[in-house]
Amino acid sequence: GQNIDQPTEMTATEGAIVQINCTYQTSGFNGLFWYQQHAGEAPTFLSYNVLDGLEEKGRFSSFLSRSKGYSYLLLKELQMKDSASYLCAVMDSNYQLIWGAGTKLIIKP
Amino acid sequence: DAMVIQNPRYQVTQFGKPVTLSCSQTLNHNVMYWYQQKSSQAPKLLFHYYDKDFNNEADTPDNFQSRRPNTSFCFLDIRSPGLGDAAMYLCATSRVQGSYNEQFFGPGTRLTVL
DSSP: OOOEEOOOOEEEHHHHHHHHEEEEEEESSEEEEEEETTSSSSSEEEEEOSSSEEEEEEEEEEEEETTEEEEEEEEOOOOOGGGGEEEEEEEEETTTTEEEEEEEEEEEE | OOOOOEEEEEEOOOOOEEEEEEESSSOOOOOOEEEEEOSOOOOHHHHEETTTTTEEESSSSSSEEEEEOOOSSEEEEESSSSSOOEEEEEEEEEOTTTTBOOOOOOOOOOEOOO
């Protein structure tokens, strides 16, 4: 079966750095997405990785290792507004998104 | 601004009373999706339309139906809502370009079943 694993919840301090991991087992691979979702709101796109390596976009970076079935989202200089759930999603061989359950990130002052 | 719009944002219905949720988009995307998301869970794909082609997920209950009368609009009909159907319903769109398929989400409709 297809599976996306990510931690249920993480806590970090304002101004610090946090890394959210995602491992996946899917039928084929056509890219990995990270989305941010604030409570009661829709997911918003953060990043897309299809080749191995690090993609940097401002305070957020995303890394992919296809051979290990592994990605992480790195958030730097954490702000209170970064408190949200972060969803990892993989596009399989049928171009369907397989979603993880999300990691709830709690930022403390 | 180009966007995905969902109406209503909050919907309350009674057990067994049919309800229709609507989604419209100004992005001119060829693919539209309906997801169900319950608290602290991953979005669950119910259906998607690739242009006019309807694709039903194997485990989507028959109680859920969908219509896409034109490129811009898509509807989700729940024929006889049960208590277990209370959830956030998310509409998303994408323009498939090779393997890249970023999905743009509407704000969602939160459905309460009494």
